[in-house]
Amino acid sequence: MPDGAAKKPSRIQTRNRRRILDAALEVFSRHGYRGATLDQIAAEAGLSKPNILYYFDGKEEIHVTLLNRLMDTWLDPLRALDPDGDPLPEILEYVRRKVGMARDLPRESRLFAGEIIQGAPRIRPHLEAGLRPLFDEKCALIGRWMDAGHLRPVDPRHLVFSIWATTQHYADFSAQVGVLLADTDAADADAEQYLVTLFTRLLEPANPQSR
Amino acid sequence: MPDGAAKKPSRIQTRNRRRILDAALEVFSRHGYRGATLDQIAAEAGLSKPNILYYFDGKEEIHVTLLNRLMDTWLDPLRALDPDGDPLPEILEYVRRKVGMARDLPRESRLFAGEIIQGAPRIRPHLEAGLRPLFDEKCALIGRWMDAGHLRPVDPRHLVFSIWATTQHYADFSAQVGVLLADTDAADADAEQYLVTLFTRLLEPANPQSR
């Protein structure tokens, strides 16, 4: 019973649990929760299906484990918003990090998007307990920056939404982006440049008094 | 064989095919393609499963039919971009229409998003043949507007992506938005206001010479 108490995991356990989660990320992100099968995950992981069920209690536990681990990584860039930094550069750095994550972790982005689109049935508690406090805190911070005249005032919540939406779009909708940007190969750099421009023009004070 | 040739559909056929597609939109948009079952669609439509298969050849045909019908509606606002209109108001009107669609047709938005996230397996031909020409045409139009100094220059393709991303976000990620905007009830109006500001500040020429 490898999952029972707080036993130190053996090397084999560590290795195989990692393999399973890697495979599951690949399969879940491509086919969605219902579309993914344990057989696919097993094949991708190079293990047998019963062997997978030796390490995890079932399909749902694998999915939830993935989502919970992902959440931390996902929120790191937002956590990194520094109250003591320069407001506009802080926001732009956040945008850049999110673009980088869409580029480097598209499977994670799609896994998350799929879960949310279907009503967040398995991750809603985590949204309320983990995401919401952080979101509120950072929105308040941005609001103070605006009140102080360091950023032009807009609704911080919708600002954050638009940063999420625009950056994750490149991962989540890559099938569409790929069709429409068929030839371009500098698309990543173009996207980052465009988004930096977008949020700079939105937020940069007309009379920069930030120092 | 109601689907064979170009026969005029009976009133019963018209009514039941509509019922089935309505039900399927509901179910597919909530659970994704694989997550939806014919039994669910049948229950939602108030028909028996075999009866549904009398009107459609199978699950996939229902899905493809939905996607193809949706595509037209979905692209209408982009089609409406008028080369003879005022550039900035045209763009802002496009944004407003897309916000309205996210508000009024969230199921359609999620159905589409789900298909794209999973690599557009069933709608890719339609993307290439239907969406791409329109996208290229409208991007060229926006590019000319920029060249003429009516809009500040940015990459039109990424501009369009960001309009799609920000507007559809409110439908596709409504589960998340709902958690984070728990109390707010004027969220729709706020979102529209924010997005109009966002794209105005991005595109409005410093020295408005558009007339």
Add this chain to the structure above:
DNA sequence: GTCAATTTTTACCATTTGGTAAAGACACGA
């Protein structure tokens, strides 16, 4: 009302899928 065409139901079926039982293989400290 009659009758042919359309529509709906009943009774199935084969496959897929998440999951289990239990035997067997293996690792590794004593």
Add this chain to the structure above:
DNA sequence: TCGTGTCTTTACCAAATGGTAAAAATTGAC
């Protein structure tokens, strides 16, 4: 090398699911 606990495989199963055959019911033109 022995033996115990860890890991893996083989052989299954029950439920769900997409789909079919054919009988029964209904509709509508005449």
